Amino acid sequence: MSSSLLVTNAALYLDRGLEISDGWIHLEHGRVKAYGPMNLAPPEADRILSAEGRLVTPGMVNSHHHMYQNLTRSYAPVVNGTLFECLKGLYPLWATLDEDAVYLSSYVAMTELLLGGCTTSMDHHYVHPRARLIDAQIRAARDIGFRFLATRGSMTRSVKDGGLPPDSVVQSEDVILEDSERLISLYHDPSPGALTRVALAPCSLFSVSETIMKESALMAERHEVRLHTHLAEDPDEDVYCKEVYGCTPTEYFERSGWASARSWVAHYIYPSGDEIDRLARKGVCAAQCPCSNMMIGGGAANALDLRRRGMKVGLGCDGSASTDHASLWLEARMALLLGRFQNGPHSMTARDALDMATRGGAACLGWEDEIGHLRIGACADLVIWQLPPLSRAGALSDPVEALLRCAPATAWYTIVAGRILVSEGQPCQSDLDRVLGEHERAARRMQKLS
Numbered sequence: 310m311s312s313s314l315l316v317t318n319a320a321l322y323l324d325r326g327l328e329i330s331d332g333w334i335h336l337e338h339g340r341v342k343a344y345g346p347m348n349l350a351p352p353e354a355d356r357i358l359s360a361e362g363r364l365v366t367p368g369m370v371n372s373h374h375h376m377y378q379n380l381t382r383s384y385a386p387v388v389n390g391t392l393f394e395c396l397k398g399l400y401p402l403w404a405t406l407d408e409d410a411v412y413l414s415s416y417v418a419m420t421e422l423l424l425g426g427c428t429t430s431m432d433h434h435y436v437h438p439r440a441r442l443i444d445a446q447i448r449a450a451r452d453i454g455f456r457f458l459a460t461r462g463s464m465t466r467s468v469k470d471g472g473l474p475p476d477s478v479v480q481s482e483d484v485i486l487e488d489s490e491r492l493i494s495l496y497h498d499p500s501p502g503a504l505t506r507v508a509l510a511p512c513s514l515f516s517v518s519e520t521i522m523k524e525s526a527l528m529a530e531r532h533e534v535r536l537h538t539h540l541a542e543d544p545d546e547d548v549y550c551k552e553v554y555g556c557t558p559t560e561y562f563e564r565s566g567w568a569s570a571r572s573w574v575a576h577y578i579y580p581s582g583d584e585i586d587r588l589a590r591k592g593v594c595a596a597q598c599p600c601s602n603m604m605i606g607g608g609a610a611n612a613l614d615l616r617r618r619g620m621k622v623g624l625g626c627d628g629s630a631s632t633d634h635a636s637l638w639l640e641a642r643m644a645l646l647l648g649r650f651q652n653g654p655h656s657m658t659a660r661d662a663l664d665m666a667t668r669g670g671a672a673c674l675g676w677e678d679e680i681g682h683l684r685i686g687a688c689a690d691l692v693i694w695q696l697p698p699l700s701r702a703g704a705l706s707d708p709v710e711a712l713l714r715c716a717p718a719t720a721w722y723t724i725v726a727g728r729i730l731v732s733e734g735q736p737c738q739s740d741l742d743r744v745l746g747e748h749e750r751a752a753r754r755m756q757k758l759s
């Protein structure tokens with residue numbers, strides 16, 4: 310591993326409003342040390358990488374995902390159902406999850422994310438048929454060198470309490486709270502440049518008890534960790550909250566002590582304008598999942614409206630019960646298409662989508678001081694993009710628009726904390742083939758295929 314790296318001859322998108330058309334960026338000790346135009350002599354470095362006119366951006370930040378679901382990617386028996394039909398069909402399969410399966414699915418998801426330009430991801434793991442599954446995810450992230458925010462997901466309501474999942478994947482309040490404390494004390498690293506952090510993430514308002522919602526918010530406050538959940542994803546959630554709590558999902562969220570700058574929510578499709586304004590004022594962020602919303606077909610969040618009202622919005626690829634890839638490039642492109650489709654031709658540019666995929670995601674994860682941009686002192690997390698020569702032919706006037714408008718782009722290089730994890734379009738892990746073989750065997754077992 311080089312302690313300093315110089316990327317030259319690149320178009321640099323360093324942050325919103327900070328671009329250099331032909332420049333260099335110098336990384337040292339896991340941080341951005343300097344940048345400048347090519348006509349300003351760059352410093353010496355242990356390694357020099359010529360990016361040959363390619364675009365460099367900050368690494369994208371994935372703000373919503375369920376990695377274990379890639380074990381049942383595109384699962385034919387349920388794939389064309391509603392969200393609830395899919396989940397009901399898949400929970401019995403997911404009930405067989407064990408530590409190995411979670412390690413393998415996390416390893417595959419993180420590698421796929423790196424190839425799609427993502428350098429930091431959260432994961433919302435809320436299915437716990439066995440103990441210590443999040444420990445296995447953290448092991449996978451550390452083996453790869455990926456920056457990871459693990460979230461301790463939870464469910465307390467199974468079929469017998471009117472919920473969707475079987476009894477074997479939900480847990481008691483005591484077990485959830487005890488394990489949350491354990492994970493925070495063991496793995497949460499608040500120090501600058503950390504590679505592992507932990508947040509608390511009850512699955513949704515209708516899958517956990519009121520006690521878990523309230524206690525999670527209090528625990529997050531005590532330990533200064535982030536809070537995450539699904540919110541206002543489905544109209545059925547409105548009906549449920551009215552019946553059980555006598556209020557809307559957002560009102561219940563506020564009542565449970567969640568309306569604070571510590572929280573970010575996934576989806577947020579069905580709030581009223583006034584509710585968005587209230588949460589925006591409190592500093593709550595939202596993760597939009599454009600592909601998931603469109604694949605499920607039940608409505609999509611209007612990220613531009615959320616942003617106009619002052620809410621910071623990140624992008625997430627969501628799990629494979631609703632979308633079957635882990636490419637933040639694809640989510641950024643879809644956010645651009647969806648935003649323009651919903652709001653008109655003058656509403657949104659590629660830079661807005663890129664800002665959501667980088668700064669927006671970092672805001673969701675409470676990490677905007679260090680990631681989601683490449684200002685001096687930021688973490689050295691960046692992507693050098695590759696567009697196939699055929700699909701970038703003629704795209705000469707604006708590399709940022711070209712990135713999201715032309716044919717699919719993947720990472721040529723992905724760098725996390727100054728370490729090269731994707732090189733010339735290939736993941737650097739030497740054991741990836743073995744992991745993929747074991748992942749296939751685990752997926753076959755789960756799907757009961759020979």
Ligand SMILES: [Zn+2]
Nearest residue numbers: 539575627628
């Ligand atoms: Zn989700």
